[in-house]
Amino acid sequence: xxxxxxxxxxxxxxxxxxxxxxxxxxxxxxxxxxxxxxxxxxxxxxxxxxxxxxxxxxxxxxxxxxxxxx
Numbered sequence: 001x002x003x004x005x006x007x008x009x010x011x012x013x014x015x016x017x018x019x020x021x022x023x024x025x026x027x028x029x030x031x032x033x034x035x036x037x038x039x040x041x042x043x044x045x046x047x048x049x050x051x052x053x054x055x056x057x058x059x060x061x062x063x064x065x066x067x068x069x070x
Contacts, residue, residue, distance in 0.1 A: 013068060020061045027054035 030051035037044035 009068075013065060016061060016065050016068075020058050020065065023054050023058035023061060027051050027058060030054060 030047045034044055034047035034051055037047055
């Protein structure tokens with residue numbers, strides 16, 4: 001593993017937080033599209049599944065950020 005200096009660590013964490021925020025925004029977008037789609041349709045399912053995947057990715061990334069901040 002490559003050593004990271006303290007000033008670089010802050011930059012890395014900041015970039016990860018930005019990525020997690022982006023994942024959250026993408027999930028919200030998919031949830032809005034899901035809510036506009038007719039329930040039971042393929043489009044509804046597609047957007048629901050996509051929103052779930054973005055939320056999982058966001059949660060995983062935020063957990064990793066928390067680990068790195070310790």
